[in-house]
Amino acid sequence: xxxxxxxxxxxxxxxxxxxxxxxxxALGKPALQHMxxxxxxxxxxxxxxxxxxxxxxxxxxCVLTGYVRLFRLSRDGREADIRICGPGETFGECLLYxxxxxxxxxxAAETVxxxxxxxxxxxxxxDEDRDIARFIMQSMAAxxxxxxxxxxxxxxxxxPQRLAHYLLTSCPQNSTSASIRLPFQKSLLAGKLGLAPxxxxxxxxxxxxxxxxxxxxxxxxxxxxxxxQI
Amino acid sequence: xxxxxxxxxxxxxxxxxxxxxxxxxALGKPALQHMxxxxxxxxxxxxxxxxxxxxxxxxxxCVLTGYVRLFRLSRDGREADIRICGPGETFGECLLYxxxxxxxxxxAAETVxxxxxxxxxxxxxxDEDRDIARFIMQSMAAxxxxxxxxxxxxxxxxxPQRLAHYLLTSCPQNSTSASIRLPFQKSLLAGKLGLAPxxxxxxxxxxxxxxxxxxxxxxxxxxxxxxxQI
DNA sequence: CGGTGACTTGACTACTCTCAATTTCGGTGG
DNA sequence: CCACCGAAATTGAGAGTAGTCAAGTCACCG
Numbered sequence: 001x002x003x004x005x006x007x008x009x010x011x012x013x014x015x016x017x018x019x020x021x022x023x024x025x026a027l028g029k030p031a032l033q034h035m036x037x038x039x040x041x042x043x044x045x046x047x048x049x050x051x052x053x054x055x056x057x058x059x060x061x062c063v064l065t066g067y068v069r070l071f072r073l074s075r076d077g078r079e080a081d082i083r084i085c086g087p088g089e090t091f092g093e094c095l096l097y098x099x100x101x102x103x104x105x106x107x108a109a110e111t112v113x114x115x116x117x118x119x120x121x122x123x124x125x126x127d128e129d130r131d132i133a134r135f136i137m138q139s140m141a142a143x144x145x146x147x148x149x150x151x152x153x154x155x156x157x158x159x160p161q162r163l164a165h166y167l168l169t170s171c172p173q174n175s176t177s178a179s180i181r182l183p184f185q186k187s188l189l190a191g192k193l194g195l196a197p198x199x200x201x202x203x204x205x206x207x208x209x210x211x212x213x214x215x216x217x218x219x220x221x222x223x224x225x226x227x228x229q230i
Numbered sequence: 231x232x233x234x235x236x237x238x239x240x241x242x243x244x245x246x247x248x249x250x251x252x253x254x255x256a257l258g259k260p261a262l263q264h265m266x267x268x269x270x271x272x273x274x275x276x277x278x279x280x281x282x283x284x285x286x287x288x289x290x291x292c293v294l295t296g297y298v299r300l301f302r303l304s305r306d307g308r309e310a311d312i313r314i315c316g317p318g319e320t321f322g323e324c325l326l327y328x329x330x331x332x333x334x335x336x337x338a339a340e341t342v343x344x345x346x347x348x349x350x351x352x353x354x355x356x357d358e359d360r361d362i363a364r365f366i367m368q369s370m371a372a373x374x375x376x377x378x379x380x381x382x383x384x385x386x387x388x389x390p391q392r393l394a395h396y397l398l399t400s401c402p403q404n405s406t407s408a409s410i411r412l413p414f415q416k417s418l419l420a421g422k423l424g425l426a427p428x429x430x431x432x433x434x435x436x437x438x439x440x441x442x443x444x445x446x447x448x449x450x451x452x453x454x455x456x457x458x459q460i
Numbered sequence: 461c462g463g464t465g466a467c468t469t470g471a472c473t474a475c476t477c478t479c480a481a482t483t484t485c486g487g488t489g490g
Numbered sequence: 491c492c493a494c495c496g497a498a499a500t501t502g503a504g505a506g507t508a509g510t511c512a513a514g515t516c517a518c519c520g
Contacts, residue, residue, distance in 0.1 A: 093374075417498070
């Protein structure tokens, strides 16, 4: 299926998205130039598989539009999401200096465009360009602390607490009330929080008493402070 | 309490331990030399706190002997282990290019000696020495895949499965039976697996039927293959 | 307006946590 | 060498949380 997607050099809109990602923004002009030179843009439809666990690791990715799921399969076919990557987020850094294979399945959660960088080329770039090496380090470090939070939250918090925590991180700071539009399907959010979709549903309804209203993807939060108490 | 522990330059035994860690072993002589020059050896007793979540991040660590716990506290005082670090393992890499504070509590699980590296000095070393930068990248990448496994396992596996998985990783490869000596207390293993001590106990007793015998810290595994089926 | 897929709700089950009571283990001192 | 102490580990009972399955409802899109 890979071959069926157009592979293109980046157009200017895509370059802008790439340059706008928080971590790449720290790159200087020349480093950014080098990165875009080895980038290829690829398009996928919902549910397309970008790679399987165990496949030889070829690419480092940056999501341009849409959301991508990294997940693991158990022997009995259940899925566990490890990370959900949105626009501007990268994954696959850890493969640069590590094992020869992907450690997880990669799937498009919806229509997505991604920028793709051959690991071998990127490895060479990182060796030559200190800025790029530093960029990779920073994004790995960021992923590391994120996923450490994830482990701690999984182990300490109940479903409503995890949801409340997610909603709070989506709120603008210092607001007493807020309205949020979920950027993806609820089933994807459920996976991100380590829950079955039904459990997410029940978590939402248990947050009603804390002044949280749900209408489709639109979430209304009356009292941000009350949410913090959960 | 920090000030009560002797701070010493490394002796040769400690240098050997440090040089023997899998990742540092990849360092060349000069790089290793630079690392030992900025290292300080510190000693802690069981339950000593090396740092608290939120403390300004000063050091990168390498455990020389004993085990160290990285954990998070919930508001109601429950603890969740994020990682258990044994001899030769490092932690704190992610703070090199990131936030100004520790993201977790650090505690000695028993009597430990650690080598400590000031982040600012190490940052400078990494900037100057490509080998050291690469060493840091590799260990971050290794931690990243480890903790991704941890998230997936937490979400996919039951307590007996997690325990079986741990025992299997402690077995020598390709053996049909094995005897393992746990390197630390069971309560620490419980935390590592994201379980309450009681749950670990029950997991052990549920593995009896798979031919696992427990005598103190000594674990006997009759049939490694049977354990894999769990 | 109809239909498909996403979401919600309910009933039930499985798993793990908590609390409390023993038992075992490991080390210390007599 | 043995007795004893305290910490660690085990076991039991009970409660809470989330997963599964099934049925029903809602939302979005043609």
